[in-house]
Each structure stands twice: as structure tokens, then as C-alpha cells.
Amino acid sequence: MSNWREILESQLDGGCSELSVDEAADIYSNAPLDELMFVASQRRKSQIPGKAVTYLIDRNINYTNVCTINCHFCSFYRTPGHNESYTQTVDQISERIVELERIGGSRILMQGGVNPSLPIEWYTDLLQELSKRHPTISLDCFSPIEIEGISEVSGLSTRDVLSLFRDSGMHGLPGGGAEMLVDTVRSGISPRKGSSDNWLRVMSEAQSLGLITSAT
Ligand code: SF4
Structure with a gap:
């Protein structure tokens, strides 16, 4: 009962x-x-006493749609070499942040596909440049599966990737990939995404490094 x-x-x-x-x-x-x-x-x-309810203005930026994970529910990704695939330049990404700043925004959530052609320096250079150009904007970037992909390409552990990104100016991670943390279902809809333990481990590593995380 x-x-x-x-x-x-x-x-x-x-x-x-x-x-x-x-x-x-x-x-x-x-x-x-x-x-x-x-x-x-x-x-x-x-x-939190009182009647004030607060919010922040942020913007989602999808820096690349190239992805090798091929989740069954995803219409966003394009395979490497596809004629509709794209990767934005730092200037294109920065321009989107300028638009966010114009309306008083304070944070970006930047995530994309798992793009095997981007070396780790592409990410660290991007974070450093965005931090320099937009010092008041929080950079929440790269969901756990992207961190795993970058780890695979670079040969660094996911923890070392996160540490490097934090030192390059990243404040936290968006929570992409938590849409399903039950492995029997997850392996059916996203067979290449890895287990829910991987998602939880990367988020735990991020939190231990002082990065802010969420789940979406
Ligand atoms: S990992 Fe993300 S971008 Fe890639 S197919 Fe899955 S949902 Fe789409």
C-alpha cells in the first residue's frame, strides 16, 4: 500500500x-x-526563503555535427565525410557568444558529435581563445561521450582530458547522454555509446576536479 x-x-x-x-x-x-x-x-x-525565483540566460552551441556513435534516435549527426557535415571555426563560435552577450547571457552549453578528426589541441586552443574573448561567460562544454572520444583520439585518460580542459578555461560539462542510463535500453538505442558506468565515471571525475556537471 x-x-x-x-x-x-x-x-x-x-x-x-x-x-x-x-x-x-x-x-x-x-x-x-x-x-x-x-x-x-x-x-x-x-x-531558499523568499519569493524571488532566478534564472540565467545561456545558449546551446553545436560546434560539430560529425559523429561516429550513430545513436538510433539522433537526426543531428552526420558521418565523417558526409556532404552536410560541419565543424565551426573559433570565430563562428565566438560570434554566437557575442550574440549571447548582447542579450545579457552568462553561459554556453557547447556540445557536438564525437568527431575523430579533431586533435586535442583543437579543443584546448578553442577553450583558451573563448576564455580570452569572453571572460564573463561560463564555458560548459563537451558531454561525457565526447570526452571519451577525445580521450581515445589523444591517448590521454578521460580524467587527464578533463584536467587539461579545466586548465584551458572550461567551467563544467553539459549533461548530454544521460537520456537513458539503463544499460539494456541504452545498448539498444545507442549501442556505441558505452555503458552508463562510463557516463557516471566521467561525471564523477569532472566533479572531483571542481567542474560543474548536469544531467539531461
Ligand atoms: S553521440 Fe550525440 S551526436 Fe552522436 S549520434 Fe549520439 S546523440 Fe547524436
């Missing part, structure tokens, strides 16, 4: 204890949406 009411009430009594997986599944499946929203709002207020 569902305990959704008790679970929600426990979140209102000031304790705000962390939910177990079973509790989260219970309220997700059984609690009425308005009650769930009310408790979520109360809990948010207990952590």
Missing part, C-alpha cells in the same frame, strides 16, 4: 530528510500532483 501522504508530511515537518528510491517512486506514482507541487514549493522555501 502506498505511503505517499506520510512521505510528503515527513518533508513538511522540518526534517526534510533525503528520500529513498522507493519513497521517491511511491510519491511519483501515487501522490496527487497538486499535493506534490505544494510540498515541493514548501521545501524550496525552507531552503
Whole structure:
């Protein structure tokens, strides 16, 4: 039997204890949406008092659509040598950031395909140049599968790639690739993407280096 009411009430009594997986599944499946929203709002207020809700303006930049991973759901990628494939120059990427700056933006999420023709210097030069041209913009770049691809091309470990990128000006990673972290499904829709453990390991390495991560 569902305990959704008790679970929600426990979140209102000031304790705000962390939910177990079973509790989260219970309220997700059984609690009425308005009650769930009310408790979520109360809990948010207990952590961040006041009525102000903040947001930031950012921009997605897809620097290359060349990719060798061939996920079944993806209509973005083009195989190496395809006549619709592209890789943007630093000036093209910078111009997109200038447009972001004009409207008060503060962050880019830059990700693309796994492009085997780009050496690691292409990435470090890009990050250094963007940091120099756009010092107020946070650079969240390259999802875990791209970091793995760059690691393979360069021969460096994923941790060393992340460390090099951090030292070149990268602030964090976008969370691409977390659309499915159940391996039986993941291997069906993205057979070349590697296991969910790889995604989690790269994100864990990034966090241990002080990089900010997310999941999308
Ligand atoms: S790794 Fe990304 S860009 Fe490449 S095919 Fe998969 S979803 Fe598309």
C-alpha cells in the first residue's frame, strides 16, 4: 500500500530528510500532483526563503555535427565525410557568444558529435581563445561521450582530458547522454555509446576536479 501522504508530511515537518528510491517512486506514482507541487514549493522555501525565483540566460552551441556513435534516435549527426557535415571555426563560435552577450547571457552549453578528426589541441586552443574573448561567460562544454572520444583520439585518460580542459578555461560539462542510463535500453538505442558506468565515471571525475556537471 502506498505511503505517499506520510512521505510528503515527513518533508513538511522540518526534517526534510533525503528520500529513498522507493519513497521517491511511491510519491511519483501515487501522490496527487497538486499535493506534490505544494510540498515541493514548501521545501524550496525552507531552503531558499523568499519569493524571488532566478534564472540565467545561456545558449546551446553545436560546434560539430560529425559523429561516429550513430545513436538510433539522433537526426543531428552526420558521418565523417558526409556532404552536410560541419565543424565551426573559433570565430563562428565566438560570434554566437557575442550574440549571447548582447542579450545579457552568462553561459554556453557547447556540445557536438564525437568527431575523430579533431586533435586535442583543437579543443584546448578553442577553450583558451573563448576564455580570452569572453571572460564573463561560463564555458560548459563537451558531454561525457565526447570526452571519451577525445580521450581515445589523444591517448590521454578521460580524467587527464578533463584536467587539461579545466586548465584551458572550461567551467563544467553539459549533461548530454544521460537520456537513458539503463544499460539494456541504452545498448539498444545507442549501442556505441558505452555503458552508463562510463557516463557516471566521467561525471564523477569532472566533479572531483571542481567542474560543474548536469544531467539531461
Ligand atoms: S553521440 Fe550525440 S551526436 Fe552522436 S549520434 Fe549520439 S546523440 Fe547524436
